Amino acid sequence: MKRASIKDIARIARVSHSTVSRALRGSPLISEETTARIRKIAEETGYRPSFAARSLVTSRTATIGVVVTSIADPFAAEVVLGIEDAANDHDYSVLLANSNAQPEREMRVVRAFEERRVDGIIVTSSRVGAIYGDMLSQARVPIVLLNNQHPSEFMHSVMIDNVTGGLDATRHLVGLGHRRVAYIGDRFGCQSDTERFGGYRSALDLAYLPFLPEYVTHGDGKPDGGAPAMESLLSLPVPPTAVFCYNDMTALGAMSAISSRGLRVPDDISVVGFDDLFVAQYSSPPLTTVRQPMRDMGRIALETLIHLLGGAASEPNVKIPGQLIVRQSTCAPKEPA
Amino acid sequence: MKRASIKDIARIARVSHSTVSRALRGSPLISEETTARIRKIAEETGYRPSFAARSLVTSRTATIGVVVTSIADPFAAEVVLGIEDAANDHDYSVLLANSNAQPEREMRVVRAFEERRVDGIIVTSSRVGAIYGDMLSQARVPIVLLNNQHPSEFMHSVMIDNVTGGLDATRHLVGLGHRRVAYIGDRFGCQSDTERFGGYRSALDLAYLPFLPEYVTHGDGKPDGGAPAMESLLSLPVPPTAVFCYNDMTALGAMSAISSRGLRVPDDISVVGFDDLFVAQYSSPPLTTVRQPMRDMGRIALETLIHLLGGAASEPNVKIPGQLIVRQSTCAPKEPA
DNA sequence: CTGAAAGCGCTTACAG
DNA sequence: CTGAAAGCGCTTACAG
Numbered sequence: 001m002k003r004a005s006i007k008d009i010a011r012i013a014r015v016s017h018s019t020v021s022r023a024l025r026g027s028p029l030i031s032e033e034t035t036a037r038i039r040k041i042a043e044e045t046g047y048r049p050s051f052a053a054r055s056l057v058t059s060r061t062a063t064i065g066v067v068v069t070s071i072a073d074p075f076a077a078e079v080v081l082g083i084e085d086a087a088n089d090h091d092y093s094v095l096l097a098n099s100n101a102q103p104e105r106e107m108r109v110v111r112a113f114e115e116r117r118v119d120g121i122i123v124t125s126s127r128v129g130a131i132y133g134d135m136l137s138q139a140r141v142p143i144v145l146l147n148n149q150h151p152s153e154f155m156h157s158v159m160i161d162n163v164t165g166g167l168d169a170t171r172h173l174v175g176l177g178h179r180r181v182a183y184i185g186d187r188f189g190c191q192s193d194t195e196r197f198g199g200y201r202s203a204l205d206l207a208y209l210p211f212l213p214e215y216v217t218h219g220d221g222k223p224d225g226g227a228p229a230m231e232s233l234l235s236l237p238v239p240p241t242a243v244f245c246y247n248d249m250t251a252l253g254a255m256s257a258i259s260s261r262g263l264r265v266p267d268d269i270s271v272v273g274f275d276d277l278f279v280a281q282y283s284s285p286p287l288t289t290v291r292q293p294m295r296d297m298g299r300i301a302l303e304t305l306i307h308l309l310g311g312a313a314s315e316p317n318v319k320i321p322g323q324l325i326v327r328q329s330t331c332a333p334k335e336p337a
Numbered sequence: 338m339k340r341a342s343i344k345d346i347a348r349i350a351r352v353s354h355s356t357v358s359r360a361l362r363g364s365p366l367i368s369e370e371t372t373a374r375i376r377k378i379a380e381e382t383g384y385r386p387s388f389a390a391r392s393l394v395t396s397r398t399a400t401i402g403v404v405v406t407s408i409a410d411p412f413a414a415e416v417v418l419g420i421e422d423a424a425n426d427h428d429y430s431v432l433l434a435n436s437n438a439q440p441e442r443e444m445r446v447v448r449a450f451e452e453r454r455v456d457g458i459i460v461t462s463s464r465v466g467a468i469y470g471d472m473l474s475q476a477r478v479p480i481v482l483l484n485n486q487h488p489s490e491f492m493h494s495v496m497i498d499n500v501t502g503g504l505d506a507t508r509h510l511v512g513l514g515h516r517r518v519a520y521i522g523d524r525f526g527c528q529s530d531t532e533r534f535g536g537y538r539s540a541l542d543l544a545y546l547p548f549l550p551e552y553v554t555h556g557d558g559k560p561d562g563g564a565p566a567m568e569s570l571l572s573l574p575v576p577p578t579a580v581f582c583y584n585d586m587t588a589l590g591a592m593s594a595i596s597s598r599g600l601r602v603p604d605d606i607s608v609v610g611f612d613d614l615f616v617a618q619y620s621s622p623p624l625t626t627v628r629q630p631m632r633d634m635g636r637i638a639l640e641t642l643i644h645l646l647g648g649a650a651s652e653p654n655v656k657i658p659g660q661l662i663v664r665q666s667t668c669a670p671k672e673p674a
Numbered sequence: 675c676t677g678a679a680a681g682c683g684c685t686t687a688c689a690g
Numbered sequence: 691c692t693g694a695a696a697g698c699g700c701t702t703a704c705a706g
Binding site for chain 2: 003048049050051052053055056061063070071072074077078080081084085088093094095096097098100105108111112114115116117140223252256278279282283284285295
């Protein structure tokens with residue numbers, strides 16, 4: 001059966017559909033009794049306003065589009081939870097799309113968003129600019145980038161403070177007495193890697209420790225990339241006693257490489273990650289890491305968008321501080337150098 | 338600037354907007370040259386059809402609504418990935434909402450979906466029926482439930498084969514030589530718990546092993562609930578040598594309780610989970626578990642919905658087989674009973 | 675306080 | 691092959 005429309009209600013209430021529209025929207029123009037009567041009928045008929053029809057005249061859809069590389073990535077999932085939570089608070093709905101990092105797919109996603117006339121778009125951790133920056137810049141709606149990996153001309157972004165995070169992580173290791181601290185980065189040269197590495201270097205400088213290029217190696221942001229990177233560090237004549245990893249996934253791979261060698265974390269080598277994914281609590285040992293407040297970041301991205309939609313000016317680049325979470329993957333070195 | 342409409346294009350092309358509509362939709366009625374000319378203009382002006390306007394006349398939105406308890410739950414995230422992937426193949430978009438298991442929130446979600454006139458709804462692992470079954474049954478669109486936790490009157494569902502999964506998990510332990518096999522269930526008495534427990538019992542029966550009620554205890558589906566449940570098992574006069582857990586999260590808690598006691602997995606006690614979450618590969622030791630093909634399940638749920646939308650009859654209840662993944666958390670018991 | 679009218683951007687019989 | 695007209699379900703000036 002078809003849904004009741006404003007006209008059906010008008011017929012039953014013996015008023016014009018304009019009156020129904022006003023009553024339902026709570027217009028002060030309509031008398032209280034008429035409003036009550038109309039609302040009652042709406043209730044009884046299970047009336048639901050058609051957003052499509054409303055959108056046509058208001059040119060607002062109360063819907064925002066969210067693009068993630070993959071929602072199965074726990075980072076993205078937490079961010080999206082924050083976004084959706086905040087959206088719900090503001091009576092917005094969320095259209096979700098995975099790009100799978102495929103340019104062709106990303107084009108489709110943006111097109112689908114445009115056709116559905118989303119009010120705004122949030123893009124998470126994508127290599128925007130590299131791939132589909134052009135598309136996005138043609139979008140006629142506000143866009144907020146979250147942890148985007150390429151410096152770009154977009155006005156609004158929410159980013160974790162990678163530099164300070166890298167600094168804190170490395171200082172933690174140095175503070176424990178480590179003198180030979182390595183860094184396993186991300187070989188794709190994304191901005192976050194550069195910045196975390198920058199924090200690492202600053203921490204070394206602050207502690208008057210020499211920077212040794214052989215202590216820097218690269219994974220791919222996943223366990224399978226972290227493991228060989230760690231192995232190459234372990235094969236050095238003088239291996240490091242601690243390693244700061246680009247992210248938790250890399251750290252997971254590094255830890256498995258360490259135990260494959262018959263060494264132990266943290267006794268033989270300390271490991272620090274970045275992100276504080278759920279898995280960090282349950283790895284063996286639980287991982288010391290820099291927490292990104294992903295849910296909050298998602299929420300902030302949404303709020304930024306709402307501000308923009310309200311026509312308000314908004315801080316173009318919000319930087320969120322991370323937080324060092326010390327668990328059992330780090331301790332003082334056995335043999336202080 | 339406003340987006341170009343069909344009228345704008347008509348003006349430029351000096352044709353009626355009907356012709357533009359037809360040309361853009363590829364109607365065979367329009368001559369090739371006219372079509373080409375119109376398409377070119379559409380391209381140049383960055384025209385995007387308004388789905389809202391189209392929906393108004395076709396009463397289809399090419400959008401489906403997906404409700405999850407929390408997208409941050411890795412199970413839900415994988416399922417949604419499968420759904421969105423399949424949706425993309427069929428040119429559908431996905432409206433995502435978290436219910437947070439709050440009835441009030443669930444009502445809002447369903448309402449938002451109705452207002453946006455989604456073509457169909459997929460609900461994942463919710464306690465539908467218990468909470469908002471009524472609401473859903475009033476929806477006028479097809480609904481597919483995925484791993485729903487309450488038997489209900491809904492016609493269409495996709496479910497993991499819990500019984501066989503529980504059977505396989507327990508048989509694996511029995512096959513390794515275990516005679517004292519415990520079960521840590523979910524205290525909320527959901528259907529999946531009952532069924533997995535059923536598989537466990539069948540496996541005991543098949544092996545002519547006695548069922549001991551003291552070997553059945555309950556967590557809450559999360560690590561924090563699994564740990565105390567495991568502790569109580571370990572405190573028994575004759576503790577089990579193996580335990581099958583309702584899910585991976587419970588198993589994670591169980592394993593931490595075991596190591597807190599100074600015991601080791603699997604040498605002192607074997608542990609099997611259910612789900613095969615990502616974390617199962619990186620727990621210590623990596624967890625033997627029953628894999629739910631979550632992504633496929635999501636995809637199947639979406640395809641079922643598409644069938645339904647096409648007016649086709651569809652298998653009302655699809656049961657998906659799980660797969661036992663043997664890792665390092667299980668081995669033969671030290672002292673065969 | 676209420677109604678008639680126009681219009682948002684489309685699709686689709688109906689005519690030609 | 692193309693156009694004029696009606697209509698999808700709303701909102702909102704404009705009149706009264």
